[in-house]
Amino acid sequence: MKKILILLAMVIMLSGCGTKTFLGEIPGHEFKRFEYHRAGNATSTHIIATDAVRDDGYLLIDSIHITADYGPFANFVIKLEGYGQELKKEE
Numbered sequence: 001m002k003k004i005l006i007l008l009a010m011v012i013m014l015s016g017c018g019t020k021t022f023l024g025e026i027p028g029h030e031f032k033r034f035e036y037h038r039a040g041n042a043t044s045t046h047i048i049a050t051d052a053v054r055d056d057g058y059l060l061i062d063s064i065h066i067t068a069d070y071g072p073f074a075n076f077v078i079k080l081e082g083y084g085q086e087l088k089k090e091e
Contacts, residue, residue, distance in 0.1 A: 022066045028059055028087050042071045060084045
C-alpha cells in the first residue's frame with residue numbers, strides 16, 4: 001500500500017512537469033541568449049536557450065537546455081538542438 005501511495009504522489013507531482021510547460025517560458029522573439037531561473041521551496045527550473053531566429057512563421061532555436069529539480073523524487077535534464085516551434089499568428 002505504501003508503494004502505491006508513493007507512486008500516486010509521484011504521478012500527481014510529475015503531471016505538471018511536461019516539456020511544453022517549460023518551452024512556454026521561452027519568448028517568441030529573436031534573441032542571442034535567453035536565460036530563465038525559477039526557484040521555490042522544494043522545486044526549481046533553469047532554462048537556457050540560444051540563437052533564436054524567426055523564419056516564415058517559425059521560431060528556430062539553435063539549442064535549449066532545461067534543468068528541473070522536483071525535490072528528492074524527480075530531477076531531470078532536457079537538451080534540445082535545432083528546435084523549431086510554429087509562432088501564433090497575430091490578429
